[in-house]
Amino acid sequence: MKKLVSPQGLIDGKYEDPNLSEAIHERVDNKLTVSYRHDFGEDIQVTPQLSYELVNGQVTLIELSYTIENPTPERLEKFCFECAIFYLLSGFEVVSEETPRVRIRVTDLYDMAGLIYALDYQSVSLYNIMCPVGFNEDSLPKYPEVMEWDTHDDGSLDEVDDEDDDPFVVDDKGVAYSEDGKVLKFCRCTFNEPYYEVPDGVEEIEDFAFYSCRHYIKLSIPRSVRTIGGSLFANGGYIVIR
Incomplete structure (x- = not known):
């Protein structure tokens, strides 16, 4: 069973995670932009941002969003299509509120597992975002088998790694x-x-x-x-x- 425990003493609310956003930028984005260039014949610069919401010590929402350079409606739609193909996930959408961007917001457990798996495949682990220190882990929901592909024994972080089983x-x-x-x-x-x-x-x-x-x-x-x-x-x- 995947165990998502934060060492950072988080409380309820919405959090942007700069470390995970940086990991996505370093390990995923260039592959994504190469795929976009292959499909649409143009280079593109993207900036990812990952956030999540905690309610009563549990993750209730994970959001991955991308802003792109020169975000015309046509380019946003093409990039949205590319994200869906690249991550093998439905649910990516173009949003225009504040800054135009492409995002995916997942709240269902199986959908969250799908996003976690897609990022884990690209060497970006989300194991450190579940609950505050001191939270009673026995009260966490029992995850279905879909999440057994990624098992971690603790949520500790160190300076050189964000995946405790693959340092x-x-x-x-x-x-x-x-x-x-x-x-x-x-x-x-x-x-x-x-x-x-x-x-x-x-x-x-x-x-x-x-x-x-x-x-x-x-x-x-x-x-x-x-x-x-x-x-x-x-x-x-x-x-x-x-």
Whole structure:
């Protein structure tokens, strides 16, 4: 059963989560914009924002919204369509109140599970948003089996990870590795190197690892690498073996 517990002492109300929004920007948005460019033939800049509402210590609503540059009605509709295809979720809509944006608001348990799963697939975990510290966990609702795909034992956070069952560390270039250094997982959106040397001892490079890199890149890998994932580069690149 997925356990969503916050270490931050939250009380009832609506919360914007800048850490999760940043994680979505770093690990998801470039893949989303590449898909949009492929389908509609134009580049687009997007900014995500994730918020949620707590009532009596329980999440009752999760909202993911995107603002885009030059938000014409046509572009918003096209981006809304792209979001639905990319996340494999219905419910994305264009809203014009205050700032025009595309959003999805989920309140049903199964719909929330669908959004959590979609983000978890992109390495963004929502495990830390459930209830305030000290809340009686035995009183939480028993989630249906749809949520068993993501199990966490606690809601603790640390400086280098937002997923307690898949921790990682980040080097000075913005590239994330598993704690044992054997798996290169992804690069942050701040990664801006035309050349990058994967250190000796790495055995696997995951799918989409350099999708957040916004330019052509030369990637040098050691002979210790045994598995290289697909779709490594969003904007082109090539691999050389040392």
